[in-house]
Amino acid sequence: MNINVVMIENLDEKAPFIIQKQMIFYGRTHLIQVNNTFYLTVGMNKTEKTMEDIRFLGGETRKAIDTYDITSVSINFDRLFKHYTSYSNKDIVVSFMEGWYLAGYSFLTYQMREPEHEVSLQLGTQAYEYYAEVARVRANAVCIARDLCNEPANKLTPNTYVKKIRSIFHDSPVHVEILESEEDLLKHGLEATAIVGKGSSRSPKFAVLTLKNSNVSHIGLVGKGVTFDSGGTNSKIASDIGEMKMDMGGAAAVIGAMKLLADMESPVHVTAAVPIVENVCGKDAFLPSDVIKYRNGLTVEVGNTDAEGRLIVADGILYVQDLGADTIIDIATLTGTIGQALGLKVAGIFSNRENELWKYKELGDKTGDHVWPMPVINDYQYYLQSNTADFSNMSSSKFGGAITAALYLNNFIQEEKKWIHIDMANTVRPWREIGYYVSGASGFGVRLLTELILEEVGNKT
Numbered sequence: 001m002n003i004n005v006v007m008i009e010n011l012d013e014k015a016p017f018i019i020q021k022q023m024i025f026y027g028r029t030h031l032i033q034v035n036n037t038f039y040l041t042v043g044m045n046k047t048e049k050t051m052e053d054i055r056f057l058g059g060e061t062r063k064a065i066d067t068y069d070i071t072s073v074s075i076n077f078d079r080l081f082k083h084y085t086s087y088s089n090k091d092i093v094v095s096f097m098e099g100w101y102l103a104g105y106s107f108l109t110y111q112m113r114e115p116e117h118e119v120s121l122q123l124g125t126q127a128y129e130y131y132a133e134v135a136r137v138r139a140n141a142v143c144i145a146r147d148l149c150n151e152p153a154n155k156l157t158p159n160t161y162v163k164k165i166r167s168i169f170h171d172s173p174v175h176v177e178i179l180e181s182e183e184d185l186l187k188h189g190l191e192a193t194a195i196v197g198k199g200s201s202r203s204p205k206f207a208v209l210t211l212k213n214s215n216v217s218h219i220g221l222v223g224k225g226v227t228f229d230s231g232g233t234n235s236k237i238a239s240d241i242g243e244m245k246m247d248m249g250g251a252a253a254v255i256g257a258m259k260l261l262a263d264m265e266s267p268v269h270v271t272a273a274v275p276i277v278e279n280v281c282g283k284d285a286f287l288p289s290d291v292i293k294y295r296n297g298l299t300v301e302v303g304n305t306d307a308e309g310r311l312i313v314a315d316g317i318l319y320v321q322d323l324g325a326d327t328i329i330d331i332a333t334l335t336g337t338i339g340q341a342l343g344l345k346v347a348g349i350f351s352n353r354e355n356e357l358w359k360y361k362e363l364g365d366k367t368g369d370h371v372w373p374m375p376v377i378n379d380y381q382y383y384l385q386s387n388t389a390d391f392s393n394m395s396s397s398k399f400g401g402a403i404t405a406a407l408y409l410n411n412f413i414q415e416e417k418k419w420i421h422i423d424m425a426n427t428v429r430p431w432r433e434i435g436y437y438v439s440g441a442s443g444f445g446v447r448l449l450t451e452l453i454l455e456e457v458g459n460k461t
Helices: 051-066 078-083 089-103 126-150 158-168 182-187 191-199 241-246 249-263 308-322 337-342 354-367 378-384 401-410 446-460
Strands: 002-008 029-034 037-043 072-075 120-122 175-179 205-212 218-223 225-229 269-279 291-293 299-301 327-332 347-351 371-373 418-423
Touching: 002 051, 002 078, 029 051, 037 051, 051 089, 051 354, 078 089, 089 126, 126 158, 126 249, 126 446, 158 175, 158 205, 158 225, 158 249, 158 269, 182 191, 191 269, 191 291, 191 308, 205 249, 205 308, 218 249, 218 308, 218 446, 225 241, 225 308, 249 269, 249 327, 249 446, 269 308, 308 327, 308 401, 327 446, 337 347, 337 401, 347 354, 347 401, 354 371, 354 446, 378 401, 401 418, 418 446
Parallel strands: 002 037, 002 072, 072 120, 218 269, 218 327, 225 269, 327 418, 347 371
Antiparallel strands: 029 037, 175 205, 205 269, 291 299, 347 418
16 A cells, blocks of 8 residues: 655645644644545644654654555655754754654564564655665664663673674774773773673673774763673662663663764764673672772772672773773763653763753754753762772762762763763663654664764864
8 A cells, every 4th residue: 555644734734635633733643545545644733843853753654654554655745844944854854764764663583573564665856865864874873772772681691792793893984892801801901890790600891992084083982881780799679670681771872873973974083982791699799898990090999789880881981081082971871860860751961061061951852862961069979988999889878879970980080081971771761652762772872972972073173
C-alpha cells in the first residue's frame, strides 16, 4: 500500500479531505482514504515550535506507518516549512527524518521476531534525499549507543565491548588503542580502573579513541564504561538491578559521538578515554577502606565500592588531560540523586566555567538531549574528607550526592583546563516511549556531545 503523509495545523487548510478538529492535535495521526488514495494526517497544532517538536512528529509518523502494511511513503514537507519559518528547510527535513529513523529502531538481537519491513520513501527532491541521509547518519550514531546499552550483561563484557569498539571504527579515521592487561593499566597509571575491575573474572580494559582532523583545539572525552554494576562489596539491593547493565551509558554516548564526528568528517581533534570494567564482588574485589593512587599522585580512600564510576572516570580525565586536551568533557551514569533532583527527562550538567552552562542547556534543547545547569560547590569538599588519603570517593552527607560526585571529579582538573561534566544516570532510558523514543535505551548524549565539541571548536577558530 502507498500512502501520502500530510501535516496539518488549521481547520481551514486546503486538503483533498475534510479536516476534523481532533486531526490537528499535535502529534495525532489519522489514516484516511479519499477515492483510491491513502493519506496519513499528522497534527501540528502547537503554540511553541522547536526542532525537537519536529523530531517528535517524525517519530510519531514512523510509528503510525509501522502499524500498517505500507510499502511506499510520500512525505510532503511544505506545511512544515510554512509553520516552522524560523528554521531552514534543511534543518526541518533533517530533524523530521532523524525522528523517523530513531523511531524505527528496535533491538531484536536475541529474539526470533523479524524486524519491521523496510519502507520506500519519496521525499520530493534530491536535496531532501540528501538531508534524509544526513539524518540517517545522525540517527545511526545514536542507535550505536542504544545497541550497546541494550546488550545483556553476559553478552557485553569488558572483552566484548572492546571488540565492538574495534568493529565500529574499522575502516574509520578514528584510531583505536586498547590497554588490556593489568600490567598495561598500572604502567599507564590507571590504578583505579585496574582495582575496580578486580572482583570480576572479566578483566578491565581501557580504550583510547583518537580522531584528528584539525589542530585548532584538543578536546578530551571520557565515558564511564561499567558493563554491569552490582555495587561490588557494597552490594545493591534494588529489585530492578538488571538496569545496571546500562551503567556504561556514558561510554556508549562517547562511542556514538566519535562515530558521528568521524562520519560527518568534522574538523576536530578529539581523544576519548573509555575505562571499561565490571563491578562485582569476587574473591579479589576491592574493599571499602582501600586506597588508590592516581597518576598525578593524589590518593583516594574507597568509602563505598558502589561509588566506582567516579573512580574510573577520574582515570580517564587524567589520561586525556596529560595528552594535552584543553577541554575535558566527561559523561557518566554517575548518581541516582541527579534523578531525584531533575526527574527522568533531564540530565545534570556541571562545569568549572559556570557562566557557560546556560549555553550548554540551549544545545541540549536543540539536540533533544536535555540538560540542566548544576553547581560545583567547593565548600562541599568538606564532605569528601578522609583520615587516610587525600580524600574519599564517598560523601559523608546524604544530601547533594550529584554535586559531591562532580566535586570529586573536579579534584583532578587542572585549573587552566575547561571541564564539563554530564551526569546522565536518569536519562539512559527514555522518560516516556513517545515521539522517536522506543523501548530500551535512549541513546542519550551522542548528539549533545557532538554539538558541544563542534561549539568548542567553533569558538577557537
